[in-house]
Amino acid sequence: MTDAPLSPSGDVPPDAWSGVHRGPLRVGEWVRLVDGKGRKHNFELVEGKRFFSNKGHLEHDELIGREEGFTVTSSAGGEYLVFRPLLSEFVVSMPRGAAVVYPKDSAQIIAMADIFPGAHVVEAGVGSGALTCSLLRAVGPHGRVSSYERREEFADVARRNVTQFFGGDHPAWRLTLGDLAEELPASGERCDRIILDMLAPWDCLDAAADALLPGGIVCAYVATTTQLSKFVEAVRVHGGFTEPAPWESLVRDWHVEGLAVRPGHKMIGHTAFLVTARRMAPGERAPLKKRRPAPGAYGPDYSGPRPPGVPDTPAED
Numbered sequence: 001m002t003d004a005p006l007s008p009s010g011d012v013p014p015d016a017w018s019g020v021h022r023g024p025l026r027v028g029e030w031v032r033l034v035d036g037k038g039r040k041h042n043f044e045l046v047e048g049k050r051f052f053s054n055k056g057h058l059e060h061d062e063l064i065g066r067e068e069g070f071t072v073t074s075s076a077g078g079e080y081l082v083f084r085p086l087l088s089e090f091v092v093s094m095p096r097g098a099a100v101v102y103p104k105d106s107a108q109i110i111a112m113a114d115i116f117p118g119a120h121v122v123e124a125g126v127g128s129g130a131l132t133c134s135l136l137r138a139v140g141p142h143g144r145v146s147s148y149e150r151r152e153e154f155a156d157v158a159r160r161n162v163t164q165f166f167g168g169d170h171p172a173w174r175l176t177l178g179d180l181a182e183e184l185p186a187s188g189e190r191c192d193r194i195i196l197d198m199l200a201p202w203d204c205l206d207a208a209a210d211a212l213l214p215g216g217i218v219c220a221y222v223a224t225t226t227q228l229s230k231f232v233e234a235v236r237v238h239g240g241f242t243e244p245a246p247w248e249s250l251v252r253d254w255h256v257e258g259l260a261v262r263p264g265h266k267m268i269g270h271t272a273f274l275v276t277a278r279r280m281a282p283g284e285r286a287p288l289k290k291r292r293p294a295p296g297a298y299g300p301d302y303s304g305p306r307p308p309g310v311p312d313t314p315a316e317d
């Protein structure tokens with residue numbers, strides 16, 4: 001955390017790369033206004049500028065210089081709560097190129113892919129840079145996040161978002177334009193963790209396996225069950241990883257008011273599935289699963305990759 005000035009020019013101390021700022025609100029920072037109905041407005045503070053809503057307007061100058069956590073009233077009587085956005089709020093309101101990893105899933109990735117201070121993490125694709133912000137915050141200024149993105153327009157969006165969030169060029173971040181399957185082997189980099197958020201993560205599995213240090217973790221974030229199946233089977237077929245662990249996370253808000261204590265009516269029903277597996281040491285293979293596959297699991301209708309030990313023709317049950 002820092003009390004240092006906001007810094008496109010790099011005057012934030014290197015141990016302060018959290019994206020969190022304290023002290024009075026400053027020109028160039030983003031604020032988040034929430035009205036009585038929970039509607040959110042995010043904007044950058046600019047001297048002399050006005051914010052307009054259906055409740056009239058507010059002068060930015062009324063906000064600049066105040067400690068966050070206050071309410072202001074607009075010209076037509078609208079009341080707004082004013083805070084700096086949290087990381088989880090920033091990533092769902094920032095400009096998007098591709099779909100972002102939602103905060104509930106970033107939290108799972110940080111915990112279950114075991115992202116730690118000082119880690120060297122590779123990720124692809126960078127998309128809008130939402131996951132990148134969480135990874136950078138977790139590895140800190142002495143770690144390294146190497147992001148790969150094959151679409152230039154998305155890389156540009158991500159660069160703007162990440163720079164905006166951290167208030168400058170994060171010293172641990174390197175962004176490479178190109179396909180991870182080609183660029184990662186060419187870079188020769190070795191890493192502790194690899195996060196794949198893309199349509200076809202199985203295409204990057206060989207490159208991931210070669211770059212991961214023994215004991216490292218590959219983690220894929222996939223939106224559909226068909227992708228989930230293909231990735232899990234591809235990891236098994238590769239043989240250089242432990243048995244993959246697939247899961248999803250569901251988060252439900254609760255309404256708590258007097259005796260009315262119940263789940264909320266709305267929730268984000270589906271974002272994506274997660275899978276992790278650990279890299280074995282070179283030449284080592286994980287023991288085969290002892291259990292027989294479920295009847296029909298690899299039956300005549302199954303056309304994907306077959307893990308070692310699974311015959312081509314399904315055994316009679």
Ligand SMILES: C[S@@+](CC[C@H](N)C(=O)[O-])C[C@H]1O[C@@H](n2cnc3c(N)ncnc32)[C@H](O)[C@@H]1O
Nearest residue numbers: 098101125127128129130131149150179180198
């Ligand atoms: C869903 S978006 C990633 C979102 C990002 N994780 C975020 O939180 O903002 C998927 C991105 O992967 C990129 N992509 C797909 N395959 C890739 C590959 N093999 N190498 C690099 N980027 C890839 C796409 O261009 C797209 O921008």
